[in-house]
Amino acid sequence: GESVGLHLPTLSVQEGDNSIINCAYSNSASDYFIWYKQESGKGPQFIIDIRSNMDKRQGQRVTVLLNKTVKHLSLQIAATQPGDSAVYFCALKEGFQKLVFGTGTRLLVSP
């Protein structure tokens, strides 16, 4: 099966800083990648996705970068806010609509 890893289990930032959360994957055949945010006691919430024919995609305050050469995915959050504090998961598609999730990075935002 797919393996998905994260570079850091916890990331601490100051309010207003930019945050970068990284994810490495091993299956070069994966063609779809998603970032989710999970707050305490809640289910994962979709943030942004990217297809393998793209290198970059932007949303509101978030940017996802995909480097297929080194099999690396990152999520950038601009002007991080206390409300961004959560666990962030990357996930990639394996087979028909099956997602494989990383173990998560906890983002802590200090005021």
Add this chain to the structure above:
Amino acid sequence: NAGVTQTPKFQVLKTGQSMTLQCAQDMNHNSMYWYRQDPGMGLRLIYYSASEGTTDKGEVPNGYNVSRLNKREFSLRLESAAPSQTSVYFCASSGSGPYSNQPQHFGDGTRLSIL
């Protein structure tokens, strides 16, 4: 704007008891999924249903059964609960098509403890 609704939110069982976790979605999605999430780990797929009338095993199906009751509802059953099944269970749904790439949308989970 309910999205994916899971019931119950919390449950405590004794070893050997049976239970069905319920999930319903109102987004007219064809595909539905059950995951479990254990501390310090990502979500692991238990079973999924690509469309009404079909179900398939995921990564960790042992000890579970599922039923796709109709397009809206997908239930997960524990026939004889074991302490190793203590976890948070999430249901998700996504749009249709085997070649489409669409995000899965999750409910808020059922927290299940087995003593």
